[in-house]
Structure formats: C-alpha cells, structure tokens
Amino acid sequence: MEYIHHALKFKYDLCIGCSHCTSICPTCSIHVEDGRPILDSNRCIDCGMCYQICPMNAIYIEQDDFETIYNYKCPVLLIPSIFSAQFPEKVSQRAILSAIYHLGFEYVYEVEKSVDILKEEINEHLRDDDAEKPIISTFCPAIVRLIQVKYPSLVSNLLLTKPPLNVTAIYIRKVLTEHGIKPEDIGIFYVAPCAAKIAAIKSPVGEEKSNIDGVINMNYLYNKVFRVIKQGEYTLREDEFDFHPISRNSLLWSLTGGEIKDIPWGRNLAIDEVHNVSDFLDKLENEDLDGIDFLELRACDESCAGGILCAGNRFLIAERQRKRARKRPKTVTPEENNILNYKKFLRSNMSVGEVYPRSMDKLDDNISVAMRKMKKVFEITNDLPQVDCRICGYQTCKALAEAVVNNTADIRQCFFVQRILEQTDKLTTTEALKITRKVWGEIKLDKDSIKHLDLK
Amino acid sequence: MHFEYKVEGGDFTNAGTTSSEVKKMLKQLGVNPSIVKRTVVALYEAEVNIVAHAYRGTIFVDLEENSVSIRLEDEGPGIPDIDKAMEQGFSTASPEVREMGFGAGMGLPNMKNNSDKLIVNSVVGKGTTVEIINYF
Structure with a gap:
C-alpha cells in the first residue's frame, strides 16, 4: 500500500483519552483503543480539526529542526x-x-x-x-x-x-x-x-x-x-x-x-x-x-x-x-x-501528474465480499442504539458496525449491547468491564474515590 | 440487497435523497466512479420527475454483484406518448416554463444516456414506471 505521510502526531503522554478528536474528524479516521486515539492513515486528510479541539494539546505537528x-x-x-x-x-x-x-x-x-x-x-x-x-x-x-x-x-x-x-x-x-x-x-x-x-x-x-x-x-x-x-x-x-x-x-x-x-x-x-x-x-x-x-x-x-x-x-x-x-x-x-x-x-513547468482516488468508503476490493459486508453493516447498525455516544471508541454506531464487520472490533464494545447481554446472562459485569477497559484503558474505570462514594 | 424509498410529489426540498443513499452504497461497494456518477444522474432525474409531476411514488433498489436495478413507480398523470417523450428536445412545457430554463425536453434522453437499460411504462391518469439498470 502507498505510504501516506501525516504531519499530525499524538503525544500519548499528554493524552487523557477524552476522544474529542474522534468526534470531530470529518473523515472518521480516529478511534480509541486502550485509552488512546488510533489514526487510520488511509482516511486522515491532515485538516487539523483534531489539533484544534484537543483540550490537552496532545496533538502536535511535526516540523524540521x-x-x-x-x-x-x-x-x-x-x-x-x-x-x-x-x-x-x-x-x-x-x-x-x-x-x-x-x-x-x-x-x-x-x-x-x-x-x-x-x-x-x-x-x-x-x-x-x-x-x-x-x-x-x-x-x-x-x-x-x-x-x-x-x-x-x-x-x-x-x-x-x-x-x-x-x-x-x-x-x-x-x-x-x-x-x-x-x-x-x-x-x-x-x-x-x-x-x-x-x-x-x-x-x-x-x-x-x-x-x-x-x-x-x-x-x-x-x-x-x-x-x-x-x-x-x-x-x-x-x-x-x-x-x-x-x-x-x-x-x-x-x-x-x-x-x-x-x-x-x-x-x-x-x-x-x-x-x-x-x-x-x-x-x-x-x-x-x-x-x-x-x-x-x-x-x-x-x-x-x-x-x-x-x-x-x-x-x-x-x-x-x-x-x-x-x-x-x-x-x-x-x-x-x-x-x-x-x-x-x-x-511550462507548473503542471502536476495525475491524482488517483483512494476511496475510504470501499468495504472490500472484491465486490461480492463488499456486498456481504455491506449487508452485515446494515444489520449490525440497525441493532445498535444510533446514539453515537462513542463509548465503544468509534465516532458513530455505523463506524463500530464497519469495524465489527472488518473484524477489528467487538460488538460488545457497545454499552447498550453489554446491558442487553447482561440481562440475558450472556455477559457478566466482569467480562463487560474487561471489554470496556480494552477501549478506554485502566484508569477511567478504576477511580477509587468513585468506587467508595457514599450514595446514601 | 433490496431497498425501498418513498417519494412525495411536490417535495423539492428532499428530492435527491434516494440518489444520495444509492450513491453512498455504490461507493461502499467500490463501484467504478464513472458508473456511480451515471447511475446517480439517471436516478436523480427520475426522482425529480416524480417530485415534479406525480402525486407520490416508491423507488425500489436492487443491488446485485454486477448490477444495480432501480424501479420507480409513481401515481400520477402518466405519459401519453413515451416514444415522443424519449426524443431529445421534446417537451410539453409551456413557453413560460421553458423561459426559466426548465422543460428543455432532456429529462428522459438524459436518463437514457446515463443508464445501460431504461424501460418506461405509463398509463395515462394512473402513473408511470421507470426502470433503470446499470452494470458494473
């Protein structure tokens, strides 16, 4: 695959995993894993919306010395x-x-x-x-x-x-x-x-x-x-x-x-x-x-x-x-x-060579595989709550559905799916927590002060 | 895969919704951009025809591995002479309408140019069915 250079880089030591960058990206190129944003290099267009929205200044733009x-x-x-x-x-x-x-x-x-x-x-x-x-x-x-x-x-x-x-x-x-x-x-x-x-x-x-x-x-x-x-x-x-x-x-x-x-x-x-x-x-x-x-x-x-x-x-x-x-x-x-x-x-020297499309929407190079995937994406999206809450780590329910179909995500990353499965004893709270920890890291789910909060 | 979309006559604000949805799907399937363009142009034209002339209509989209078939069924006035309507430049529009740049008689010919197969059936006073098939 063609190497695409991006000037935007994450400083993971400053990132608090708030996922604001995920929400704003116009090409849906960022999702969260292990509490950190992951960039899909094929989708990113270097517009810098994420850089502007980041509350921690955890995105920087590389430059030459x-x-x-x-x-x-x-x-x-x-x-x-x-x-x-x-x-x-x-x-x-x-x-x-x-x-x-x-x-x-x-x-x-x-x-x-x-x-x-x-x-x-x-x-x-x-x-x-x-x-x-x-x-x-x-x-x-x-x-x-x-x-x-x-x-x-x-x-x-x-x-x-x-x-x-x-x-x-x-x-x-x-x-x-x-x-x-x-x-x-x-x-x-x-x-x-x-x-x-x-x-x-x-x-x-x-x-x-x-x-x-x-x-x-x-x-x-x-x-x-x-x-x-x-x-x-x-x-x-x-x-x-x-x-x-x-x-x-x-x-x-x-x-x-x-x-x-x-x-x-x-x-x-x-x-x-x-x-x-x-x-x-x-x-x-x-x-x-x-x-x-x-x-x-x-x-x-x-x-x-x-x-x-x-x-x-x-x-x-x-x-x-x-x-x-x-x-x-x-x-x-x-x-x-x-x-x-x-x-x-x-x-006489100002023209450039041809520009090629590299579609990000395409689900697969093989059209019949793409067709099957599309069908699945529709089905999964319909089952998801459509609130685009990002708790699963993806920008939208549809983005999660696509990731599930491409085997890069688990449908149980969805908060609503977890609750539904818990009701029917198909998922334990421990298992659900484990899945959510994989998305958001350890820290967000282990706040001691909240664990011992007196709610009476 | 099969999809259905409803179209309201007179609702110009939402005309193009179906073409937009179909476009998104064709792009996801990785269909050649020029075929996507042709399909969307033909479908948009047909969709707007329902909005402009009919009372209401339904669009049925069938996606296959090597083709897309779109059937647009409307309840409306129908077309009295389909062969004539297919002629480039033929129009029933009044001079006033033409003055504004509409009714140039390019609707059906344009649809024909942008589809591999175009079938039009119509019953005056009842409605029109348009079928567009494009192969990938």
Missing part, C-alpha cells in the same frame, strides 16, 4: 503573506522582515509572488471547453486529500497545477542559480500555516518529490520572530520593507474568495471549512449541478487565516491582511515583480 537551515550556504525562506498579518498593527512589515533576516536567512520571498501567473493558468483552463467542469482548485492540500478519499468521482475535476508555493520555489531556484549560487547550496524552507501543507510537501500528491527542502511551522517562526522584535536584537534593513511588491489580489489569494477574485466570467464559488465543503461536494456528486465553472475549496474556516498554525484570531488576521492588500497597487509590472519575467518558463 530549525537548525537544518544552517546546513545550506544559502538558506531561503518562503513565507505565506498571511504570516505578517498575525502581528499587532504597530509592528511594521519592515521590522518583521528584518527580524527574519536576523535569524539567518539569505533571502526571503513571499509565496504569493507567483499568484498572478497562476491566475492566468487557471483562466486558461477555464476557457478550455474540454476540461471537466467545475474545475476544482488544488490550492488547499486537505481538500485534495478529502476528494481522493471521499469523492473519488470528482478526482478528474481537480486542477492539475502546482500551488503558488511550489511555483515560487521553482522561480527562486532558477533566479538564484542565474546569480551564480550553486544549486546544492540553496535550501528552500517553507513556513506552513497548517498540517495539510506539511503533509503535501512530505508526500506530494501527483508528484514524486517536492521542491521544498524543509518546513517550519508558522507558530514556531511567529514566536521566534516576535521575540527578536521585542528584544530589539535586529537591525532595521534599509532595502525592501514591504517584502516584495506583489499585486493587491495576490495578497488576498489565501483568504476566502481569493482565487475567484480575478475570474471575470462564469459561475465560481468559494467555500471554506471542511464540513461546509463536504456538504457541497455531496450535492455536487448527487445532482449534476449545471454550469458551475470553478470551485475554490478550503478546509479551514476563513481559509489560511484560520490555519491551525496561525497565531491569533482568524478574523483579525484576515482583516489585517485585507488592510495590507488595500495599500498595494492592483497590478504590478515585471520590473517590480521579477517573477513575471519568467512567466513562460514557469507556466
């Missing part, structure tokens, strides 16, 4: 423009940029530098009458994975184009080599606002290998930069202080509605938050919704401003970003934004 930037003679930072919108208003772009340079980077580029070029590419795809409509954006990697696992029939609608971060990375490598820097000396580090972007870099969909050398979590860099600024350790740089001059709408790209802003015709929708996206894709799969040309779909509420690695409130981040964008000109010239001089080269 920051020190690895020093392994390269020319470390380059590729940073989403949303980064600076996390800082309070009074911290200037110039200070932020200077502090980043202070950390040891040779060059700093904003990801959205390539957006103007990408937009041309999208518009061209939209004009292509043979393209399957609606074209679905591949900007948000959690959405790409969602479609792979949950909406296999829509995989052919995905726009097979690299996202801005990879296009800008191609440009950086090209332009720096032209300036005489050896390719092996260039290390491009991307600042990730979410887990999905990290997963997409570590195991890209539709590509062999990513052109990014390392990943730094956005909240990690935010803290590091803020400290440098607060302590005033850096020297203000005289050069460029609004990063690089990119156009107004490029700065708005990562916010909700950013991709459809410059599509001058047709029916285009922007939808954010993963459950909203699922609702819409369900509809799209059912009724052939006529005449929709383009779908911008983002897993996070408020898109990248709501990225799980962003520091602060997503609405405030989006507002600051819009404010910064307002100050930018509508269009920029190739003299201002050098990447535009490389348009032809980049456009």
